[in-house]
Amino acid sequence: MLQKRRIQQIDAPSRQGYDAIFNAKFLEDIPDAVSQWQSHRIMLVASKGLAANSDRISRLQETLGSKLVHTKLGVRTHTPYADVRDIAINIQKHNIDCVISVGSCSYSDACKIASLLANNLPSDFSVDDMESLVDKDRGIADSRNGSPLQPRQCKLLVVPTSLSASEWNAVSSATNSQGKKQHFGLWDQGQPDLILLDPELASTSPEDLWLSSGVRCIDHCVELMCNPLSSEKGYEGVNVHAEEGLKCMVAGLTEYKQAKGKGESGSQDEDHDLLLKGISECQFGSREALTGLLIWRVPMGPSHAIGHQLGSVAKVMHGITSCIMLAPVLRWQLDNLKNPHYQQSQARIRDIFNNTLGWQEVTASDAIEKFVKSLGLPSKLSEVNVTSDKEVRKIADKTMTDVWGGGKRQMELEDLLTVLNSAR
Numbered sequence: 001m002l003q004k005r006r007i008q009q010i011d012a013p014s015r016q017g018y019d020a021i022f023n024a025k026f027l028e029d030i031p032d033a034v035s036q037w038q039s040h041r042i043m044l045v046a047s048k049g050l051a052a053n054s055d056r057i058s059r060l061q062e063t064l065g066s067k068l069v070h071t072k073l074g075v076r077t078h079t080p081y082a083d084v085r086d087i088a089i090n091i092q093k094h095n096i097d098c099v100i101s102v103g104s105c106s107y108s109d110a111c112k113i114a115s116l117l118a119n120n121l122p123s124d125f126s127v128d129d130m131e132s133l134v135d136k137d138r139g140i141a142d143s144r145n146g147s148p149l150q151p152r153q154c155k156l157l158v159v160p161t162s163l164s165a166s167e168w169n170a171v172s173s174a175t176n177s178q179g180k181k182q183h184f185g186l187w188d189q190g191q192p193d194l195i196l197l198d199p200e201l202a203s204t205s206p207e208d209l210w211l212s213s214g215v216r217c218i219d220h221c222v223e224l225m226c227n228p229l230s231s232e233k234g235y236e237g238v239n240v241h242a243e244e245g246l247k248c249m250v251a252g253l254t255e256y257k258q259a260k261g262k263g264e265s266g267s268q269d270e271d272h273d274l275l276l277k278g279i280s281e282c283q284f285g286s287r288e289a290l291t292g293l294l295i296w297r298v299p300m301g302p303s304h305a306i307g308h309q310l311g312s313v314a315k316v317m318h319g320i321t322s323c324i325m326l327a328p329v330l331r332w333q334l335d336n337l338k339n340p341h342y343q344q345s346q347a348r349i350r351d352i353f354n355n356t357l358g359w360q361e362v363t364a365s366d367a368i369e370k371f372v373k374s375l376g377l378p379s380k381l382s383e384v385n386v387t388s389d390k391e392v393r394k395i396a397d398k399t400m401t402d403v404w405g406g407g408k409r410q411m412e413l414e415d416l417l418t419v420l421n422s423a424r
Contacts, residue, residue, distance in 0.1 A: 002199060002280050009168060009195060010287075010294050014188040020195040020287070023280055026159050027056075029196050030100060031063055037155050037193075039098035042067050045087060045111050047103035047161060048074035054204050057102065070094050077318065078181065078311050079109045079174040081127040087114035091154060092123045098155040101192075102201075104209065105164035105318055109172035112192070113184045115152035120144055131176050133184070139401060140171065140183040151189040158192040161205045162213035163249075164318050165220060165286040167195050168294060173308065180398055181308040187297075199279040203272075207260055211375045212319030214253045214282055216307075218368070219322035220289035221246040222349055223301040226333065228341045230298055238292035243352065248285025250356045250371070252278045257375055302411055303329040305402035306420065309395045314386045323377045324384065328423045330365040337410065381424045392420045 002023040009015045021029055034042065042064055044057075051057035051073050061068055070090050075083045087110055091099065096118075101111040121129055133141035133149075142149055158167045166172060170190030173181050202210070221242045224230060230238040255278030259271045292298045306329070307321030316324070330349075333342045346364040353359060353367035361367035372379045386392070396416040411419070 002276060009191060010291060012295050014170075015191060018191050018193060020197060022197045022284060024159075024196040024198045026102070026196050026198045026201050027059060027063060029198075030060065030157060030159070033155075033157055033194050034064070034067065034098060037098060039155055040067050041069050041094060041096050042098045042100060043087070043090060043094065043096040044068055044071045044100050044102070045075065045107055046071065046073055046101075047107065049206070050102065050161065050204060056201060056204065060100075060102070070096070075103065075106045075110045077106055077315065079106045079113070079172075081130050081174055081176055084110050084114045084117065084174050085125070085127055085130065087111060088118040088121070088125075089123065091115060091118040096154050098157065100157045100159070102159045102161065104160070104162035104205075104213065105166035108158045108160060108167045108192070109174060111156060111158065112166075112170075112172040112190055113174055115154055115156055116149060116185060116190060119151070119153050120149045127177060130174075130184075131182070134182045136401070140185075142171075142184070142186055149186060151186065156192045157194045157196070159196045159198060159201065160283075161202050162209055162319070163217045163282055163286050164213045165217050165290050167192060168287055168290045170294075175312045179312045181312045181402070197280075197283040199276040199283065202279050202283070203275055208377070209317070209319070210256065210279075211253060212317060212323055212377055214249055214256075214319070215326070215372060215375070215377065216319040216322045217282070217286045217289045218246060218249050218371075219303050219307070219326050220293070220300065221249065221285075222326060222330070222364070222368070223303055224289075224292040224298055225345045225349060226330070226342060227298050227301060228339055229296075230292065230345070231341050235292075235296050235298065238296050238298050239348075241288045241291035243348065245285045245288030245291075246349065246352050247356060248281050248288060250353060252281030252285055253375065254278070254357065255281065301329070302332075302399075302416075302419070305399050306395065306416065308402050309398040310386070313395050313398060314384065314391055316384045316386070320378060320384060323372045323379055324381055324423055325419070327365040327369040327372070327379070328419050330363075330368065331422070332415065332419050333410070334363065334365070336415070381420070387424070392417065392424075396420055 171185035
């Protein structure tokens, strides 16, 4: 049986008092937290699919009782501004003192941004008011009229059902009316008050969502390892956490896929134990995957930047963007960037896949592409119906201003087009 474990979210001063519970039981741990916080006006933002296909959400609503004053079921993929505004307006309207998010990263991102905006914009604010907060040069909204945004006033509890790991990040993203993904938040103040990692609840997540969001988490690990900052003095911890996260994700996703396969042929009880073990391992790996960003502020790279805009322009699901773009980005880096760090980091990435899975792949990009295919996920743009030159150019154009350029820009427009065309 998996043992419950409560730890500080991230080993950083700004996260003191902000915890995560691994192997949680959300129907027990949510009421405990609400009672501790003395919250009496709760808003629940929950997965529409989870509510329709199981009794988990209705049981939570019943447990919260009269303290639950508003429920929103459903947040669209890539977190459109309209969904964020709807949540924020209801926080203001109902004087909410605690927001609970149960769902994938679209839900946690929406709730983090909405609870922030509810304390910084008037009650009749528009999506244009949201966009006006974005610093176009820096690609992030963290101030208003020259002053930092004020932290949210309500408590925020997040129960993730995917592995995109946005729950660990204080900064979140949402998509504007032009299809551009923008970032909102305060690095030291935007994190949830509590994160609950419940393997049993996560086991209800659709298989393709779980697996693809796990590949997104692998993308976090890989791009942190590939960033040259990670090899500089004072940044040694970046690789320690990213490598541990990558090992957890590769092993955990493999166990999850094996359990799903065995479950189709019988012995469901035994397989469910393996399934929960794999989920739990992945959930810890998701934390390790973002630690380099959250403590050392080492940014992600081109795969994330392209993925943000592939998602917002072509409506490709979070995670699937990484399945398609990570391997082509790694191939381009290996062929075009002279810094030996890229060769060294990619060799370590390749070795983790080979050692964990008993493979003998020659390059990290080949190992990742093989892994994606072994999970039954798409690895080409054509598999998600991105085929036109116009779409590819639009994705490339928007990527040029994405916040995740990887620090010093690695690619120019022609390079992005080369990578995108290689993924067709």
